[in-house]
Amino acid sequence: MPDIQRVGVIGAGLMGSGIVEAAARSGFDVVVREVDESTCARGMGRIEKSMGRAVDRGKLDAGKRDAALGRIRMTTTLNDLSDRDIVIEAAVENMEIKKEVFAELDRIVPTSALLVTNSSSLSCTELGAVTSRPDKVAGLHFFNPVPVMKLVEIVRGIQTSDETMATLRTFSEQMGKTVVVAKDTPGFIVNALLVPYLVDAVRMLENGIATREDIDTAIHLGLAHPMGPLTLLDFVGLDTTLYIADIMYEEYKDPKFAAPPLLRRMVAAGMMGRKSGRGFYDYSSGS
DSSP states (O other): OOOOOEEEEEOOSHHHHHHHHHHHHTTOEEEEEOSSHHHHHHHHHHHHHHHHHHHHTTSSOHHHHHHHHHTEEEESOGGGGTTOSEEEEOOOSOHHHHHHHHHHHHHHSOTTOEEEEOOSSSOHHHHHTTSSOGGGEEEEEEOSSTTTOOEEEEEEOTTOOHHHHHHHHHHHHHTTOEEEEEESSTTTTHHHHHHHHHHHHHHHHHTTSSOHHHHHHHHHHHSOOSSOHHHHHHHHOHHHHHHHHHHHHHHHOOGGGOOOHHHHHHHHTTOOBGGGTBSSSBOTTOO
């Protein structure tokens, strides 16, 4: 079974930077590729801020933080990933863009290297098909915030080998994650269960069955969830949820995945949740 020591990450956005931090804190050498220097700087700033908070809260020793930061290198050149043992793609959730990235990585990284996607909904089998190594392609779906959330879904494509699955399990466990395994179907485990729940909450609000506060309070207290579904939607992003719901509906044609008109109109209005300052709740005051 291959020994992973050198990790590459494509993308230093919210998910990518979290994956980079978790890998570096676990002792891996990490090279991160972004599109330009300013995006690299924002990604590194996000990582430094996150580790700083961990130090302030007593969750991370300052010396270990500095050592982890020393294991991270930003680049705008894809060729700088040519010596990686694994590359984790965390780029924009667009299949055509991901295919281009995987095809290029296939030409650059060693033939022994694993290529995995952090996609929450897109097919790793389809991505593997554009490479010469579909047996070494899989999904590795982390959860936000990556340094804190313990779960990772390993997604097995049709041609993913047993050796690749075993290597990814070991790698994930070295990062302190608990592994669950899913077949390559839209939504995998978590989103296949979560998305119908979230869109049903929007339908309930849309149909006037209860207020947003009462829907959230009922789930928070009645089911002991840390937050209600509408608050969770604001946290995840309404646009992200709509995107995943549309993919799953297109695949299954099952009404339970169909996005309610209210969700679609809120996204069209730019109400994406916390990241835009307003979703089902107003965050513009910073509270």
